[in-house]
Amino acid sequence: MRSALFYLAFLALGVAGTLFMARLGGAVEIRVGELEIAVPFALALLLLAFGFLAVHLLLRGIAAIRDWPARHRARRDAKRRIDGDAAVTRALVALAAGTPDLARLEVRRAREKLGDTPQTLILTAEAERLAGREEAASEAFQALASRPDSRFLGLRGLLRQAIQREDWPTAQRLAREAEATQPGAAWLRQERETLALRTRDWREALALAAPGTAQAPLALAAAAQEPEAARAADLERQAFQTDPGFAPAALAHARRLREAGSPRRARQVLEDGWKARPHPDLAEACVGAETDPLQRVKAAEHLVESNPKHPESHLLVGRLAVEAGLTGRARQELEALINSGLADRRAFLALSDLEEAEGGDTPATRAAQARWLRLAATAAPEPRWRCSACGTDQAVWSPVCPQCQSVGTIGWTTPQQLALSGE
Ligand SMILES: [Zn+2]
16 A cells, blocks of 8 residues: 555656656757757656666566576475475374384385485384384495484384394494484483393493482492302492391492491391391301300390281291291290281291190190191291292392393292282
8 A cells, every 4th residue: 555655656756756857848959960850858867767667677687587597496305395295294103103114105205305314314214113124224324324313213213123133232322322313312321221131231230220219229230240249249339328227238238248248237237127127047157156046046136126017027037936836936036927917838837846845755845836837838938038020939039030031020929929920
């Protein structure tokens, strides 16, 4: 509107100017040799204006013809981009729908239109993987990895492939390269942890594991791998401090302290372990060195002091009291255990022993023993180390199940857990 008004005013001015010039009169003379042309001034002005206009239009026309190829290219590129983007979308839909042939077709179209961009390359790789063509996917990932802007994407894909074909050395090398490209990526951390567990690199697994009690078995496993005694001792202490209830760690830490000449601190570690989660091995480490039956009872009483109501505490003191001939004390502990409803086979066997210690070899004793033995046969089994993956029992804890090679599956299983699992 504004420019229309402007043109109108400009036109009015022009017409007024021309009329003014026409009334004013005057002429423009052009003389060439003998030839002489006289043009009225107003007409000369008009011709001049038309001349300018003609030259302007001519130049515009030439510029338009000169720029035509570039404009044509731009239009063609824009169309290719639109077609390429549409093919990318269709390829994504095909990938999501799990139709590899269609995905590969659309990806090929997208690549024709858009060329080898990170987007088309990753789509190529995914489509090839979906079609089960790992070699072709690998090529696409290699191409991605060779570009600085998509290096991490390429390495990520190659790493996933290496893990899938269980090529651990390659996987570890790729993980290191990816870490250098994108330090601290959360996904990579997870993958490196998995790799460390697979390759039994416990120290690396420990460094990558989330803080918590899950670190204790890793630290203990790393200690067993550590050739240097001081560092192994550090790792054992770390394992114990992370989870005092993890008996193998408490035992290893206590053993190391005893060897270093600190029996009092070793005993404290065993007591702390018992307080957190009683375990028969802790009792063995604590009273095993004592040979005098009464001293053994005393050592056990000291060990269970902070956790006296636990079934393992009752059982330990009860059994040792039987051995020491302290039958009253033994009966008190073992009956408390039976009454708690948490007794397992070992408690009934100990009561059978107690009958013999109390009454000697008499028919009444034998009858009482037979009763306890019958109960023992139907009682819950004693706790044990068991692999949760293959269900086999293990004599000792170990980070890898020797039966099924699963990592971190061996745990201490109590009678209650065994009852739940149907034994
Ligand atoms: Zn197993």
